[in-house]
Amino acid sequence: MSSRESKAEHIRRIMATEGAAVGENTRGFNQGRYESVAKLEDYEELKDEARAIKEDAIERLPELVEEVRAVVEENGGTVYLAEDAADANRYIREVCDAQDATRLVKSKSMTSEELEVNEALESGGIEVIETDLGEWVLQVAEEAPSHIVAPAIHKSREEIARLFNEYFDPEEELETAQELTEFAREHLGELIEGADVGMTGANFVTADSGTIALVTSEGNARKCVTVPETQIAVAGVEKIVPSVEELRPFIELIGRSGTGQDITSYISLFTPPVDSPTVDFDRPEEPIAGGDTAGDREFHLVLIDNGRMAMREDDDLRETLYCIRCSACANTCANFQSVGGHAFGGETYSGGIATGWEAGVHGLDSAGEFNDLCTGCSRCVPACPVQIDIPWINTVVRDRLNSGEDVPLEVLVEGLTPDAETEGPGLQKRLFGNVETLAKLGSAFAPLSNWAANSRPASAVLERVAGVAGERNLPAFQRTTLRDWMDQREAVPALDPDRKVVLYPDLYTNYMFVDRGKAAVRTLEALGVEVLVPAAPGSGRAPLSQGMISTARRQAEGVADALDPYLEEGYDVVVIEPSDLAMFRDDYSRLLPEREAELFAEHSYELLEYVYGLLSNGANVEVLDTTSGEETVAYHSHCQQRTLGLEPYSVEVLTECGYTVTTSDVECCGMAGSFGYKEQYYDLAMDVGSRLEAQLREADADHVVASGTSCTDQIGDLLGQEPRHVVELVAPPEET
Amino acid sequence: MTQDTPTTTYEQFASVASEYGIEPRRVEPNGVAEAVTEMLDPPAVGTQLPWEDATLPDGVTTEPTPADLRAATTGVTAASLAIAEYGSIVLDADEDGSDSVSLFNDLHVAVLHEDDIVPDMATAFEQFGERLRETRESAIIATGPSATADMGALVNGAHGPKQVEVIVVS
Numbered sequence A: 001m002s003s004r005e006s007k008a009e010h011i012r013r014i015m016a017t018e019g020a021a022v023g024e025n026t027r028g029f030n031q032g033r034y035e036s037v038a039k040l041e042d043y044e045e046l047k048d049e050a051r052a053i054k055e056d057a058i059e060r061l062p063e064l065v066e067e068v069r070a071v072v073e074e075n076g077g078t079v080y081l082a083e084d085a086a087d088a089n090r091y092i093r094e095v096c097d098a099q100d101a102t103r104l105v106k107s108k109s110m111t112s113e114e115l116e117v118n119e120a121l122e123s124g125g126i127e128v129i130e131t132d133l134g135e136w137v138l139q140v141a142e143e144a145p146s147h148i149v150a151p152a153i154h155k156s157r158e159e160i161a162r163l164f165n166e167y168f169d170p171e172e173e174l175e176t177a178q179e180l181t182e183f184a185r186e187h188l189g190e191l192i193e194g195a196d197v198g199m200t201g202a203n204f205v206t207a208d209s210g211t212i213a214l215v216t217s218e219g220n221a222r223k224c225v226t227v228p229e230t231q232i233a234v235a236g237v238e239k240i241v242p243s244v245e246e247l248r249p250f251i252e253l254i255g256r257s258g259t260g261q262d263i264t265s266y267i268s269l270f271t272p273p274v275d276s277p278t279v280d281f282d283r284p285e286e287p288i289a290g291g292d293t294a295g296d297r298e299f300h301l302v303l304i305d306n307g308r309m310a311m312r313e314d315d316d317l318r319e320t321l322y323c324i325r326c327s328a329c330a331n332t333c334a335n336f337q338s339v340g341g342h343a344f345g346g347e348t349y350s351g352g353i354a355t356g357w358e359a360g361v362h363g364l365d366s367a368g369e370f371n372d373l374c375t376g377c378s379r380c381v382p383a384c385p386v387q388i389d390i391p392w393i394n395t396v397v398r399d400r401l402n403s404g405e406d407v408p409l410e411v412l413v414e415g416l417t418p419d420a421e422t423e424g425p426g427l428q429k430r431l432f433g434n435v436e437t438l439a440k441l442g443s444a445f446a447p448l449s450n451w452a453a454n455s456r457p458a459s460a461v462l463e464r465v466a467g468v469a470g471e472r473n474l475p476a477f478q479r480t481t482l483r484d485w486m487d488q489r490e491a492v493p494a495l496d497p498d499r500k501v502v503l504y505p506d507l508y509t510n511y512m513f514v515d516r517g518k519a520a521v522r523t524l525e526a527l528g529v530e531v532l533v534p535a536a537p538g539s540g541r542a543p544l545s546q547g548m549i550s551t552a553r554r555q556a557e558g559v560a561d562a563l564d565p566y567l568e569e570g571y572d573v574v575v576i577e578p579s580d581l582a583m584f585r586d587d588y589s590r591l592l593p594e595r596e597a598e599l600f601a602e603h604s605y606e607l608l609e610y611v612y613g614l615l616s617n618g619a620n621v622e623v624l625d626t627t628s629g630e631e632t633v634a635y636h637s638h639c640q641q642r643t644l645g646l647e648p649y650s651v652e653v654l655t656e657c658g659y660t661v662t663t664s665d666v667e668c669c670g671m672a673g674s675f676g677y678k679e680q681y682y683d684l685a686m687d688v689g690s691r692l693e694a695q696l697r698e699a700d701a702d703h704v705v706a707s708g709t710s711c712t713d714q715i716g717d718l719l720g721q722e723p724r725h726v727v728e729l730v731a732p733p734e735e736t
Numbered sequence B: 001m002t003q004d005t006p007t008t009t010y011e012q013f014a015s016v017a018s019e020y021g022i023e024p025r026r027v028e029p030n031g032v033a034e035a036v037t038e039m040l041d042p043p044a045v046g047t048q049l050p051w052e053d054a055t056l057p058d059g060v061t062t063e064p065t066p067a068d069l070r071a072a073t074t075g076v077t078a079a080s081l082a083i084a085e086y087g088s089i090v091l092d093a094d095e096d097g098s099d100s101v102s103l104f105n106d107l108h109v110a111v112l113h114e115d116d117i118v119p120d121m122a123t124a125f126e127q128f129g130e131r132l133r134e135t136r137e138s139a140i141i142a143t144g145p146s147a148t149a150d151m152g153a154l155v156n157g158a159h160g161p162k163q164v165e166v167i168v169v170s
């Protein structure tokens, strides 16, 4: 089996066995997030604050580590800075051995999963018990977490009941969630009572007081800290914040962002060794208040480096260290919702940010296992409480996996035959990364190339060689490109000489979906704008999405060369394809010199955003193709367009034109650029798309419209009929 | 008393807490013992309240042993602070064992002084900052009962109380 086939098989299997439970739970969390953050008046300010605190803390990390060491020692505890997992595990085992410990009880900690401390202790004869109910289910089932916050999210109640009934053989069969929870509480309660050591993670560690903040709901962490005499906390070094006050924005954001709870049941601010007396169940008749308190307790804070200090030096991976592991990026991710962390995850971490964590702590290979599943749709970006550019981290890691070497454009053409020896990105990545070459060739030979691309043998070759899913119809190339059409027709004089735009001829509009380009030109001109369509290369989106950063940069520079003269003269740039607009507004800041990037960010507009602006400034809507009737529209906005906050403009313009609009609320159509074209991801893309399909069918509207090419392709495959771009619905009819 | 738009900090606290199944009851200091008696489900354990005039009733075993703790259904403790906008109460992890008493039993009855309700998280954290730096104590912000969704549906009473009641001393 080729690696693409086995990947497809793995994804199919996970979707079939775990997809339903993961989907229901993550979508619930995601919906909860939207509702919970909407209640915060100062949501954006809190995110800014959280971000600033993390930037500062990571910047000053070495100094803060020393502060923590000093303050914890002053409190009566010990700090151990572990270089890597083996070092941490060795130390933890020594602590346990010094206590003659036979049982350690743990509350949930992803960092301890990263260390694989359970295995290390168990091999030394120490019994380790996970007391978080989800983690305990997994310990019994001998499985790995599928989600960083809700580890057993892939298991349904029925499965857990079956597991417990088989494993524990209880007197009465367990069935309901209530019964399962009570059984677990009893069972684990007894194990905690007899434990020698309690281990927790830490969501945050404060450098001014040595306080460990734990964000939990069950109460097991409190028991693990209080009952045994010895406490160990394991924490990545990045968990340190300078002061107690600086915990506040995180406390307000973490539950809302993750599971959609305004706050979790318990935010424990433990300053160990804690004052609470130990609860010694071996001496059941001695008052608790006489138990060991702070002075007698032992506390060890094990701070973990394990690659983090190197991440801190890495300009691209550094942001990962700001992550507070809330899980918003996983819950908001359409692909994650379909497969969960057993497919969209590496050795320890899962979801979009896992690429950064895995690359940093376990190495590039572990990140490479799943990094492709991030499509760069960017829906996680506004959800992240510390504003990490998660897609960028994925892009950078992909670039490094491609061995950092972009392949010259010519290779693509030759590359249409398999060439296992070529260094750098695989053939499939080069194909999708170099769509531009393909488009030019395709258009020059249209319609021949269309027949060829979609004919059975050709699509079979594309599937075998480059992994283009055979089920997909490739978009048809047009012989007359948008630019040809502009050149051939008579220029339309502008009504308002101050309104002049450059319509960016993205590859899809110029070579394939020429009609929507024409509709855009007619619309803008009808509203009194002078429209030019100059020659310009691809925006760099395609190579960027394949992790080919230097190719993307070259293209960005090409676009800048082509459009700069117009920008200098005061032209606005109007963009049809939202993913290209996202390049201009956002990604160019990483690819072009600052001033140039700013120019693009400030003067580029999404087409319907621009139309909306014209209408708001007095242009007459009646020149467009309006309807007075009861026509309905089902509209699916594009993921990156939503992240840029531009969905409302399309809805508004459609409404002004007289349509009744329903919008989809799925995060992504599933196609996400070239992702859904790849054979190994076809089933996943269709699974993601199935929810959009359901919503569009339910809307049962007179028209289905969308904004992005990949969305229209995907919806076409889902509904069996290609939807149009918004502008095609509102554009004045073509004069004949 | 329920109002649509809470006006005082107390009312805001009560209104948000009710979303977690808590209906705070406001009493005079000398009415605390009676209110606790009415609310508890025996047997009960507790730790002493820090206010003069506000005492625990005879039905509550103070200075409990591990055996008492295991046998009890109700735990009674003070709360040192409350945060109105979150409906949260703040529990101490003191040498009397209040942390355990508030955690191990099905019902936790917390006694709070009305003056200790702060409006928001920012104010609470200003207080925590000073207090934790100075005293190196611990504090637990508790909101509603212990809960889990790990067994396939939301269940109250995971490792901690299934229900929380709050008495507010005014």
Ligand code: SF4
Residues within 6 Å of the ligand: A257, A322, A323, A324, A325, A326, A327, A328, A329, A330, A353, A380, A383, A384, A385, A386, A387, A388, A390
């Ligand atoms: S990257 Fe952001 S959204 Fe994702 S887990 Fe980390 S903090 Fe949460």
